[in-house]
Amino acid sequence: MSGNKDLNRFRNIGIMAHIDAGKTTTTERILYYTGKTHRIGEVDDGAATMDWMEQEKERGITITSAATTCFWHDYQINIIDTPGHVDFTIEVERSLRVLDGAVALFCAVGGVEPQSETVWRQADKYHVPRIAYINKLDRVGADFYETVREMNEKFSVKCVPIQMPAGQGEYFTGVIDLVTMTYRVYHDEDLGATFTDYPIPDDLKEEAKKSRDAMLEAVSEHDDILMDKFVHEKTVASEDIIRALRVAVIKCALVPVLCGSSFRNRGIQKLLDAIVDYLPSPLDLPAVTGFSPDGKKELHRKADPAEPAAALAFKIMSDPHSGRLCYVRVYSGTIRSGMSLLNPNSGIKERVARILQMHSNKRADIEEASAGDIVAIIGFRKTTTGDTLCDTKHPIVLEVMNFPEPVIFVAIEPRSKADQDKLAEALQKLEEEDPTFKAKINEETGQTIISGMGELHLEILVDRMIREFGVQASVGRPSVAYKETITAAVEQEGKFIRQSGGKGQYGHVWLKVEPTENGTHFAFENKMTGMAIPKEYIPGIEKGVKEAMTNGAIAGYPLTGIKVTLLDGTYHDVDSNEMAYKIAASMALQDAVRKAHPAILEPVMSVEVVCPEMYMGNVVGDLNLRRGKINGMVPRGNVQIITAIVPLAEMFGYATALRNLSQGRGSYTMQFAKYAPLPREVATKMFSNMMYV
Numbered sequence: 001m002s003g004n005k006d007l008n009r010f011r012n013i014g015i016m017a018h019i020d021a022g023k024t025t026t027t028e029r030i031l032y033y034t035g036k037t038h039r040i041g042e043v044d045d046g047a048a049t050m051d052w053m054e055q056e057k058e059r060g061i062t063i064t065s066a067a068t069t070c071f072w073h074d075y076q077i078n079i080i081d082t083p084g085h086v087d088f089t090i091e092v093e094r095s096l097r098v099l100d101g102a103v104a105l106f107c108a109v110g111g112v113e114p115q116s117e118t119v120w121r122q123a124d125k126y127h128v129p130r131i132a133y134i135n136k137l138d139r140v141g142a143d144f145y146e147t148v149r150e151m152n153e154k155f156s157v158k159c160v161p162i163q164m165p166a167g168q169g170e171y172f173t174g175v176i177d178l179v180t181m182t183y184r185v186y187h188d189e190d191l192g193a194t195f196t197d198y199p200i201p202d203d204l205k206e207e208a209k210k211s212r213d214a215m216l217e218a219v220s221e222h223d224d225i226l227m228d229k230f231v232h233e234k235t236v237a238s239e240d241i242i243r244a245l246r247v248a249v250i251k252c253a254l255v256p257v258l259c260g261s262s263f264r265n266r267g268i269q270k271l272l273d274a275i276v277d278y279l280p281s282p283l284d285l286p287a288v289t290g291f292s293p294d295g296k297k298e299l300h301r302k303a304d305p306a307e308p309a310a311a312l313a314f315k316i317m318s319d320p321h322s323g324r325l326c327y328v329r330v331y332s333g334t335i336r337s338g339m340s341l342l343n344p345n346s347g348i349k350e351r352v353a354r355i356l357q358m359h360s361n362k363r364a365d366i367e368e369a370s371a372g373d374i375v376a377i378i379g380f381r382k383t384t385t386g387d388t389l390c391d392t393k394h395p396i397v398l399e400v401m402n403f404p405e406p407v408i409f410v411a412i413e414p415r416s417k418a419d420q421d422k423l424a425e426a427l428q429k430l431e432e433e434d435p436t437f438k439a440k441i442n443e444e445t446g447q448t449i450i451s452g453m454g455e456l457h458l459e460i461l462v463d464r465m466i467r468e469f470g471v472q473a474s475v476g477r478p479s480v481a482y483k484e485t486i487t488a489a490v491e492q493e494g495k496f497i498r499q500s501g502g503k504g505q506y507g508h509v510w511l512k513v514e515p516t517e518n519g520t521h522f523a524f525e526n527k528m529t530g531m532a533i534p535k536e537y538i539p540g541i542e543k544g545v546k547e548a549m550t551n552g553a554i555a556g557y558p559l560t561g562i563k564v565t566l567l568d569g570t571y572h573d574v575d576s577n578e579m580a581y582k583i584a585a586s587m588a589l590q591d592a593v594r595k596a597h598p599a600i601l602e603p604v605m606s607v608e609v610v611c612p613e614m615y616m617g618n619v620v621g622d623l624n625l626r627r628g629k630i631n632g633m634v635p636r637g638n639v640q641i642i643t644a645i646v647p648l649a650e651m652f653g654y655a656t657a658l659r660n661l662s663q664g665r666g667s668y669t670m671q672f673a674k675y676a677p678l679p680r681e682v683a684t685k686m687f688s689n690m691m692y693v
Contacts, residue, residue: 007283007303010372011275012329014080014095016123017105018113019669022135026105026262026271027068027081033193033268034070034077036359067327067374068359072272078374082119090403090436090453092119094314094385097401098329098374101279102130103271104255108142108168111636112150114608114669120155129249131256131274137165137172138261141637144168148257155255160218162245162256163270164211166204175260175267176200178212179241184270192265216241222248242277249278250285282372288331290388290396293344299396301332305370308394309333309341313380313387314401318429318468325356326380331398333391334370335377341389344397346382350389353379385435403435407603407648407672409451410458411442411476419472423448426469430461437461451481453672455652480603480649483675484552485561486596489514494588496580506572507580509533509541512565513592522549523563533569533581540578541566544585553593554600560675561601564589600678600686602647609642609658611666616640618661626650627679645673 015023030036067080080099082092096102102123106116123130134147144165151159166174166183174185183200186192200208216236220227223244229236248254258274260267282303288310290299301310315327328335335341340349356363356376369375383389386401414420427439427450438451452458455478465471491512498505516523524542533541542564549559569581607628611619613635619642620630628646635641651670658666678686 005305005370005372007372008281009075010281011075011077011279012098012100012282012372012374013077013275013279014082014092014099014102014128015105016082016092016096016102016119018107018110018115018119021105021107021110021113021116022262023105024081026103026133026135026268027079029192029262029265029268030077030079030272031068031070032191033272034072036068036070067376069357072276075276077272077275080374090434093122093403094401096122096126096128098312098314099128100282100285101249101275102128103275104130104132106132106134106147106151107139108134108137108144108147108259109139109637110610111143111147112154114606114671117154118671124156127252129252129278129280131249131258131278132159133267133271134257134259135262137168137259138170138264138266140169142168142172143637144259146636151255151257157252157255158218159255159257160215161211161259162215162274163258163267164204164208165259166201172261172264172266175258175270176204176208177270178208178215179238181208181212186264186266188265192268195269218254219244219248222251222253246278250280282331288398290398293347293395293397295397301396303371304332305334307332307371308391308396309335309389310391310396310398311335311341311389312398313383313385313389316383316385316432317376318433323378324380324432325376325378326383327358327374327376328369328389330369330371330373330375332371334368335389336368340392342392342395343380343383343387343389344395345387345400348382349392350380350383352377384432401435404453404672405481406436406438406451406453407481408454408458408478409449409481410462410478411447412450412462413447413474413476415472415474422469422471423465423473426465426471429469430464434461454670478652482555482557482603482678483560483601484554484557484593485559485599485601485677486513486515486593487599488595488597490592490596491567492588492592492595494584494586494591496584496587497575498580499575504575505577505580505583506575507537507569507577507582507584508571509569509581509584509588510567511545511585511588511592512567513589513596514563514565516561516563519561521560522546525563525565528566528568533566533571534576537571537576537578537581538566540582541585544582545589547582548586548589551590553590553598557600559593562593600683601675602649602678604645604673604676605648605651605670606673607644607646607651607668607670609644609666609668610636610639611642611658611662612638613640615662615666616642619658619666622657622661626654627682646670647676647678648672 015027017023069078080095082095134144136142148159148161162178164176165172166176174183176183182197184195184197186195216230220230226240226244245256256278258271287300287302292299301307310332311328311330313326313328317325319325335352337352337355340351343350355366355369357366358376388398390396414423430437431439436453440449442449462475494509496507526538545564552559609619623644623646626646627650628644631643633640633642658668
C-alpha cells in the first residue's frame with residue numbers, strides 16, 4: 001500500500017440487504033472467484049468466512065460487519081459485508097458512512113422487504129452510488145420483473161435492468177447481458193468458476209431487444225452522445241453504454257439492476273464486472289468535507305496520499321489477542337506505523353502502534369495506509385466511533401455520525417463480586433464497540449440496566465458477556481424504553497435563593513415550556529428583553545433545563561419533544577452565579593411539566609408479516625389484539641404480506657405466537673417506526689399516579 005498506488009483501480013464497497021437475501025452467500029462467491037479463498041463457505045453449515053463470530057455461526061446470520069480485500073482484473077476491491085437484521089442497523093449505518101459505493105441485494109421471491117428499504121434510505125443519506133443485484137432467481141416463486149417494478153415504485157431513483165434472467169425458478173439457466181447482448185451459462189462441475197457466452201436463444205430475443213431499448217432510453221437521458229445514437233437508431237457500442245452508465249451511477253441518478261443466483265453460483269462474475277465498471281473509485285467522488293476544530297472554517301481533503309492525513313474511525317472492536325482494534329477509512333494523506341495523529345474531537349494525540357489489513361477476523365501487518373484504504377489500527381486508546389484522526393499540523397473534523405436511541409432494556413445482575421468486576425469491564429468494552437448499546441446504574445434500585453435496539457441485539461450482547469468476558473449474571477425480562485412529553489404550553493417561575501451567612505445563592509427565571517412543533521427532541525430559545533440576567537449565565541439555564549429532562553413527572557422516564565423559552569428573570573449583584581440559575585431553571589421545568597398535561601410515549605414498530613393466505617385472518621386478528629393498526633395486505637405469489645404498526649410492548653414473544661398461528665409457515669420482520677402517545681386506558685393501568693388532566 002505505497003503512495004504510488006493507482007486509486008482509479010480501487011473500489012470501496014458494501015453489500016447491503018434485508019436479512020436472508022443472500023449477502024454473505026454472495027460475498028463468499030466473490031472471495032472464491034477472485035481467488036481470496038479456495039473453498040466456498042456456506043452460511044447454513046456455519047462455515048462462511050465473513051461470519052466468524054460463534055453467535056453468527058450458530059444462528060446463520062450476520063451480526064457484525066466484516067471487512068476484506070480481494071482483486072478482480074487488477075482492481076482492488078475492499079468489501080464490507082453488513083448485517084441485514086434491523087437490530088444491527090448501526091453496523092450498516094457506520095459502514096455506509098465510509099464507503100464509496102454499494103451493492104444492494106434483493107431476494108427475487110421476497111422482493112423489496114422492509115430492511116431493504118431501511119438500508120436504501122441509509123445509502124441515500126450518505127449519497128452512496130449503488131448497483132442492485134436480484135438474487136435467488138432459482139427459487140420457486142422468483143419474479144425478477146415484479147421485484148424491479150417494486151424497486152421503481154418504492155425508491156425515488158430509476159432502477160434499470162442491464163441484465164435479464166433466462167428463465168426463472170427451476171427453469172433459471174443463465175443470465176442475458178443487455179449491454180453485450182450475450183447469454184451466459186455457468187458450468188456446475190467447477191462451481192460456476194467457468195462459463196460460456198452464447199448468442200441469445202431465439203425465444204428470448206424479442207424480449208431482450210425490448211429490455212435493451214428500455215435500458216438505452218433510460219441511460220441516454222444522462223448522456224448526449226448516447227441520446228443522439230439512440231434517437232437516430234445508430235449502432236450503440238458496449239463501451240458507450242458502460243461509460244454513460246458509470247457517469248449516471250456516480251451521480252446517484254440511476255441504479256443498474258443485475259440478476260443471478262449466488263447459491264447456485266450463477267451471475268457473480270458479471271456482478272464483479274459491474275462493481276469495477278460502474279461503482280466509483282475514491283477519485284471519482286468529491287473531496288471529503290470537514291471543519292476546523294472551532295467549527296468556523298470549512299475544509300476539504302482530496303483523495304491524495306500527498307495531502308495532510310485525514311481518516312474517520314467507524315468501528316471499535318475488542319480483540320482478545322491484539323487488544324483494541326480501531327477500523328478507519330483513510331480519506332487523504334498517508335498513515336504510517338509509529339506516527340502520531342490528532343483526534344480533534346477530544347484534542348488528544350494518538351499513536352499508531354500497528355496497521356492491519358483485515359480479512360474477516362484474520363489480519364496482516366502492513367507498514368502504511370494511504371488515501372482510499374480501509375484498515376484496522378492498534379494503539380488508539382481514547383478514539384471512539386465517529387471520531388476524526390488527522391495530521392497534527394493540519395487539523396480537520398469530519399462529519400460526525402448520529403446513532404438511534406435504544407428502545408428496549410433489561411436488568412442484569414452479576415452473581416458474585418468477581419463477576420461484578422468482569423461485568424463492568426465487559427460493559428465498557430461493548431459500549432465502545434456499539435454506540436446503540438447503553439449501560440447505566442439505576443440510582444433507586446442499584447441495578448445495572450442495559451439497553452439496545454431489540455431483543456436479539458441484547459440477547460447477543462449478553463451471550464458475548466458470558467463467552468468472551470466470562471461473566472456469570474442473571475438477566476431480567478426485556479422492558480420497553482418509554483419516554484414522556486407534554487401536551488400544553490405553560491409559563492413557569494423558578495426561584496432558587498439561599499442565604500447562609502456571607503455569600504449566598506440567587507437564581508430567578510421565568511420560562512415558557514411547550515411542545516416542539518416538529519417533534520424534535522429539545523429546543524431552547526432566549527427571548528429575554530434587556531439584561532435582566534447577564535448573558536454569561538444563559539448557558540447554565542439551558543444546562544439546568546436539559547438535566548431536568550432526564551426525569552419526567554409521571555413515571556420518571558426521560559422527557560422529549562419540549563421547547564423552552566427564557567422570558568425573564570432577575571439578578572443579584574453579589575449572590576447570583578451559574579449554579580444558582582441552573583438549579584432555578586431545573587426547578588422551573590419540573591414544575592412546568594407537572595402543569596403542562598404530561599403524557600407517556602411508547603416506541604411503535606413497523607411490522608411486516610408474510611404468511612399463507614389461509615392463516616391471514618388469524619394473523620390479522622392477533623395483530624389487532626396487540627393494539628396493532630393494519631396498514632395494508634398485499635398478495636405476492638401464494639402468500640399474503642401484511643404491514644402494520646404495533647407497539648413494541650405488545651410484540652414480545654411474537655415469533656412463537658406467529659409460529660402457532662401459521663403452523664410454522666409465517667415469518668415477520670420488525671423495525672422501529674416512531675414514538676407515539678400511550679393510550680390513556682393503557683397508561684392508567686400501568687401507572688397509578690397518572691397526571692393526565
